Amino acid sequence: MVSGVFQFIANNFPQALYLTGEHVWIVGVALFIAAATGIPLGLYITEHEDIASPIISGANIIMTIPSIALFGIMLPLLSPLNMGLGKIPAIIALILYSQLPIIRNTYTAIKNVPPDLVDAAIGVGMSRWQRLKEVEIPLAAPVIIAGLRTAAVMNIGIAAIAVYIGSGGLGVYIQQGIDRAYPEMILSGALLVSILALIVDGIMALLERAITPEGIKVRKKLMQ
Amino acid sequence: MKKYPKILSVILILLLTVTFSPLAYAADKKITLGSKNFTEQYLLAELAAILFAKAGFKVNMRTGVGSVIARKSLENGQFDLYFEYTGTAYTVYYAQKDPATMADPDKVYQWVKKADENRGLIWLDPIRFNNTYAVMMMKKQAAALGIRTISDLAAYVNTHPGELEFALEVEFWERPDGFKQMMKHYGFRLSPGQIKKMSVGLTYQALKNGQVDSAMGFATDGRITAFGFVSLLDNKSFFPVYNPAPVVRKEVLDKYPEIKTLLKPLVTNLTTDEMRTLNSIVDVEHEPVHETANNWLTGKHLIE
Amino acid sequence: MKKPLGKIYRTLLLAALFIAGIMVERIGLITYLTDPYEYPIILGLLLRHLYLVAVSISFATIIGLAAGIFFTRRRFHRYAGVCMYIIGLGQTIPSLAILALSMSFLGIGTKPAIFALTIYSILPIARNTLAGISAVPPSLLDAGKGMGMTPLRILLEIELPNSMQVILAGFRVALIVNIGTAALSYLIGAGGLGDLIFTGISLMQTEKLLAGAIPVTLMALLADLVCKLLELILISKGLRLTEQNKEAA
Numbered sequence: 001m002v003s004g005v006f007q008f009i010a011n012n013f014p015q016a017l018y019l020t021g022e023h024v025w026i027v028g029v030a031l032f033i034a035a036a037t038g039i040p041l042g043l044y045i046t047e048h049e050d051i052a053s054p055i056i057s058g059a060n061i062i063m064t065i066p067s068i069a070l071f072g073i074m075l076p077l078l079s080p081l082n083m084g085l086g087k088i089p090a091i092i093a094l095i096l097y098s099q100l101p102i103i104r105n106t107y108t109a110i111k112n113v114p115p116d117l118v119d120a121a122i123g124v125g126m127s128r129w130q131r132l133k134e135v136e137i138p139l140a141a142p143v144i145i146a147g148l149r150t151a152a153v154m155n156i157g158i159a160a161i162a163v164y165i166g167s168g169g170l171g172v173y174i175q176q177g178i179d180r181a182y183p184e185m186i187l188s189g190a191l192l193v194s195i196l197a198l199i200v201d202g203i204m205a206l207l208e209r210a211i212t213p214e215g216i217k218v219r220k221k222l223m224q
Numbered sequence: 225m226k227k228y229p230k231i232l233s234v235i236l237i238l239l240l241t242v243t244f245s246p247l248a249y250a251a252d253k254k255i256t257l258g259s260k261n262f263t264e265q266y267l268l269a270e271l272a273a274i275l276f277a278k279a280g281f282k283v284n285m286r287t288g289v290g291s292v293i294a295r296k297s298l299e300n301g302q303f304d305l306y307f308e309y310t311g312t313a314y315t316v317y318y319a320q321k322d323p324a325t326m327a328d329p330d331k332v333y334q335w336v337k338k339a340d341e342n343r344g345l346i347w348l349d350p351i352r353f354n355n356t357y358a359v360m361m362m363k364k365q366a367a368a369l370g371i372r373t374i375s376d377l378a379a380y381v382n383t384h385p386g387e388l389e390f391a392l393e394v395e396f397w398e399r400p401d402g403f404k405q406m407m408k409h410y411g412f413r414l415s416p417g418q419i420k421k422m423s424v425g426l427t428y429q430a431l432k433n434g435q436v437d438s439a440m441g442f443a444t445d446g447r448i449t450a451f452g453f454v455s456l457l458d459n460k461s462f463f464p465v466y467n468p469a470p471v472v473r474k475e476v477l478d479k480y481p482e483i484k485t486l487l488k489p490l491v492t493n494l495t496t497d498e499m500r501t502l503n504s505i506v507d508v509e510h511e512p513v514h515e516t517a518n519n520w521l522t523g524k525h526l527i528e
Numbered sequence: 529m530k531k532p533l534g535k536i537y538r539t540l541l542l543a544a545l546f547i548a549g550i551m552v553e554r555i556g557l558i559t560y561l562t563d564p565y566e567y568p569i570i571l572g573l574l575l576r577h578l579y580l581v582a583v584s585i586s587f588a589t590i591i592g593l594a595a596g597i598f599f600t601r602r603r604f605h606r607y608a609g610v611c612m613y614i615i616g617l618g619q620t621i622p623s624l625a626i627l628a629l630s631m632s633f634l635g636i637g638t639k640p641a642i643f644a645l646t647i648y649s650i651l652p653i654a655r656n657t658l659a660g661i662s663a664v665p666p667s668l669l670d671a672g673k674g675m676g677m678t679p680l681r682i683l684l685e686i687e688l689p690n691s692m693q694v695i696l697a698g699f700r701v702a703l704i705v706n707i708g709t710a711a712l713s714y715l716i717g718a719g720g721l722g723d724l725i726f727t728g729i730s731l732m733q734t735e736k737l738l739a740g741a742i743p744v745t746l747m748a749l750l751a752d753l754v755c756k757l758l759e760l761i762l763i764s765k766g767l768r769l770t771e772q773n774k775e776a777a
Contacts, residue, residue, distance in 0.1 A: 157622040171622070
């Protein structure tokens with residue numbers, strides 16, 4: 001049957017490519033927006049500790065909601081806006097799911113910047129913004145990217161379920177594979193999602209390494 | 225730290241390109257086709273898509289959703305066109321029950337056509353096959369139990385409670401022209417334990433594997449003959465006639481009046497047998513939907 | 529600064545719940561849930577859902593713990609990395625696909641669903657068991673050996689208790705994902721609250737959707753709470769305090 005899978009993908013290559021593209025698009029847009037909301041939020045709560053806990057708990061609760069339930073809730077919620085169906089509710093749900101890893105990693109990363117460095121920065125006369133830009137963010141960046149990486153891989157898997165609210169993507173192969181009792185199709189969908197997840201994970205791992213400031217890399221090497 | 229802005233800008237450009245790439249598809253003639261979530265619908269949408277593409281349209285497909293979602297999507301503009309069944313519109317969207325109208329293909333078509341005109345939805349010429357719901361059983365078992373009509377089934381269930389099991393999909397269960405109401409109409413009841421709900425295409429598998437005694441299906445599905453099923457007669461005429469027709473939003477039709485004639489080849493050439501064969505090729509022989517649709521159109525010389 | 533914020537937060541929450549309650553009533557959820565014909569069906573689906581989760585997570589815990597422990601034994605330690613990597617690859621396959629593939633080979637119904645759910649829940653437990661036990665300070669193991677403990681006693685009295693926090697974290701993830709995935713088992717004919725969710729989606733009937741989605745969500749939240757409770761019960765006070773002190777430092 002494994003050969004059947006390769007044959008299926010070969011025979012349906014344009015469609016497989018198209019669906020993979022749809023899938024990547026949904027996850028990509030969601031990640032982009034999630035980062036744009038999550039990272040600033042994470043930075044914000046490092047300054048406002050009192051709402052840090054409720055916000056992280058809130059994000060945690062959202063991530064506990066089963067994916068099909070969240071996708072389903074988008075339908076009645078967004079229907080009045082004519083956006084109940086398709087890619088937009090899927091993207092919104094994925095953005096919500098990604099908030100926890102991103103916010104939490106940003107918060108933890110900034111908090112873990114060695115306080116003596118922060119002190120040194122203040123001592124040198126940096127403003128809050130300069131401190132963020134020159135010291136805290138560069139040092140926190142690897143962990144923040146790690147959060148994005150977790151979110152990305154998670155979203156790739158969850159986006160397959162969004163097919164049931166009409167979002168397209170590789171979930172189509174799984175849905176139709178079930179209805180047509182066509183295991184090769186299901187397996188193709190599963191395999192493509194898997195490969196996609198591995199590639200994205202790999203890219204983000206490289207990114208994580210590229211973003212780590214040289215000094216930290218050296219320090220890590222010395223400590224090993 | 226110095227490489228950092230460069231890498232970030234590369235990522236940013238990549239993400240922006242990915243996000244906005246769909247906009248590159250701004251073509252002159254665009255249409256969004258929708259479809260429901262079973263094979264026939266995918267095929268009809270694909271046939272239409274190919275015809276539209278040949279006429280120079282850029283086609284956007286949104287397939288694989290339930291009937292009510294499809295209908296709402298058409299109403300609020302998320303689809304421009306999809307194939308709806310006259311009976312479905314009549315019983316489900318308009319909650320009508322008149323048996324005389326329901327049983328007559330022309331009457332029910334005219335009824336829904338008029339009703340939908342007021343809502344800015346235009347019904348184009350219907351295709352004349354009847355894809356009614358089918359209550360299926362394995363030929364052998366039906367023969368053994370002496371069941372030919374749904375009334376026979378009802379009688380058997382009433383005399384042998386708890387014995388038979390039925391597979392269906394959730395949409396069919398809840399619809400006004402669906403199983404719950406059908407049981408009422410025929411005067412029998414299966415307990416919740418005897419009803420197995422599953423994804424729409426799996427009911428055929430469940431029946432084929434003998435995991436249930438009867439299942440819901442579609443009359444034009446190729447698997448009924450392929451798997452050795454028989455379709456029980458709807459002797460009390462519970463189900464309406466279900467002729468599919470393209471339903472299109474008025475604004476879209478006004479914008480592209482050629483749509484009226486574009487899909488006519490389907491009307492004249494898709495007979496019940498043809499549809500069944502196409503369904504069979506996809507469901508039983510596992511051929512891809514696009515190729516099947518394309519081959520059929522080329523075979524009938526409807527496209528070059 | 530903290531007190532007024534807490535009050536605002538609480539009032540907002542109450543207001544949100546109130547509005548949610550009104551919306552829910554208008555959607556007809558209460559009517560649906562109290563309809564005498566529907567009520568037993570809904571209860572039946574809830575029980576089936578619980579059944580699917582309970583059975584599969586039990587199997588997954590046993591297998592996952594066993595696998596994790598197995599790979600920390602000296603003889604098999606070198607295979608640990610490879611095996612975990614392979615199982616990790618399996619985790620990138622979406623839950624929906626595992627259910628669907630299970631159906632392709634095992635047919636329709638609760639058996640393939642339980643099989644799929646079990647398989648999908650094994651990894652977090654196995655991986656965390658492995659990580660947790662590997663992280664037990666060797667000094668503790670030495671102490672145990674010095675006291676004359678048999679390997680079994682070392683496992684039960686030193687290794688497991690010291691890795692309980694990590695193992696429980698894995699269990700928690702496995703359980704919550706399991707509850708969510710069980711909602712998809714409707715598709716392969718296994719029942720559960722997914723019946724209601726998919727009906728609600730298919731027919732755009734919000735009351736059915738919520739009748740399915742809310743219990744599943746509550747179940748997941750409850751599971752989260754139960755795991756926190758388990759943490760209190762299963763982790764000895766001394767270890768808990770050590771962890772807290774470590775975090776504070």
